[in-house]
Amino acid sequence: MKMGIARKSGLLNEKELEITEKYTVEELLKQLKDGTLSSLEVTIAFSKRAAMAQQLLSCLTETYFPEAQERARFLDSERASGRIVGPLHGLPISIKDAFQVAGSAATIGFVSFLDHAASKENSPLVDILLELGAVVYVKTNIPQTMMANIAGSIRIPALCCGTYGFKPSTARIPDGGQISPVSAGNNFFNPSAGPLANDIQALGILCRSLLSVRPALYDASALDVPWRSLEVPPSAPKLRLGLLAEDSAFPLHPPVKRALAQAVSALEAKGHEVVPIAPARTQVANALALAFAFFMLDDTPPTHVAASGEPVVPSVIQSMEVFHSFKCDFLDDCKGLEGIKKLAALNVKRDAIQDEWRKIWKEQKLDGVIGPAAQHTAVAHDTYGLPPYTLLLNVLDYPACVLPFGKASSALDAEPFVMGPGQVGPSYDPKLVDGAPTAIQVFTNKMRDEECLQVSAIIDECLKAV
Structure with a gap:
């Protein structure tokens, strides 16, 4: 979404525009942790942007705005009591439609899936994000059959939209418990889950945070391999x-x-x-x-x-x-x-x-x-x-x-x-x-x-x- 549309709409106040345009993920997390920003005001700001994007692009399949605000209030009360829930405390995160959120559907672009019952439980990734303190506020749309951007569903949106995208090695990031278009057990060409973000540091923050809780304990398909902390050289190495x-x-x-x-x-x-x-x-x-x-x-x-x-x-x-x-x-x-x-x-x-x-x-x-x-x-x-x-x-x-x-x-x-x-x-x-x-x-x-x-x-x- 072009920044001008949000400003011209008048639907976001100046602080909400600043929240959604000025900060990197690392900066947002710092201010959420020290109380400069509340999870509620950050969640409302990003929810407004998401609602506008949906009206312009039909880019969402589910919105969880009331639930997200309730979650944000809980996180703010925890912080007021001196407790930070996790490394992603208060951060709004969207998830791809294939991931399941209890109480809502995951249709993955099929009209025939509209009649499927709502999910009874979260995908492991969703449970992990919540444990880490994140606020799940929307699910993003995908093409029919999930095949129109096959083998690039992170990187292709990134290159088309001017954002950063990271495809990890298979099973580093937990991606089990999704709705799939293929037959159960068809695992000879596996996808991988990963982040899209507006800054490169955010990619590492998400990966490091997710792997800090040993995803294999939540998702049997995930590798039980911790995220390694690489030595930071005194100056940028020559590659x-x-x-x-x-x-x-x-x-x-x-x-x-x-x-x-x-x-x-x-x-x-x-x-x-x-x-x-x-x-x-x-x-x-x-x-x-x-x-x-x-x-x-x-x-x-x-x-x-x-x-x-x-x-x-x-x-x-x-x-x-x-x-x-x-x-x-x-x-x-x-x-x-x-x-x-x-x-x-x-x-x-x-x-x-x-x-x-x-x-x-x-x-x-x-x-x-x-x-x-x-x-x-x-x-x-x-x-x-x-x-x-x-x-x-x-x-x-x-x-x-x-x-x-x-x-x-x-x-x-x-x-x-x-x-x-x-x-x-x-x-x-x-x-x-x-x-x-x-x-x-x-x-x-x-x-x-x-x-x-x-x-x-x-x-x-x-x-x-x-």
């Missing part, structure tokens, strides 16, 4: 970073190319080393073909759509049409296989992709890798297409962070760009995306989540100086 090359099948739009080139220049100017990784080694196209092969092992999601008679939404149709136009021979030797033999063959292919990246980490001695988060920035509705540059990290099961950096410009990137033969993706219209945010993606090796955020913070500080 050796890989540069993820553009894949010829998924060419980058000019604003994305420009943002990435500027990021590389800014990093090198600060003494960091950037090492290009050859396109033949990155496995971007192969990973996309493999991931969709995994997705198509389960035909349950379409049955949920058919159950209500609702039409398949254009974004789902468009993404599948784009996928079927994509040609890749990586899985040719898997054709004709069925059942467990096909699953086993796909797992062998995933092993091959992961092993190639193992070699890259070992040979190049990298601290991290930077690259595009998508071919493009925010584009017209129902034209996003495929997510090759985020999907790669799901296949590898690597932690990845999206950092906002720059904006599209019809003046700087004036020439339209149309996909050529063998290329997949939306075309570039300079006027249509003028001013849209651009971003870069940072990732590290599997289970190096702490390093991913540390490296991302160093890069973000460097980019902010540009």
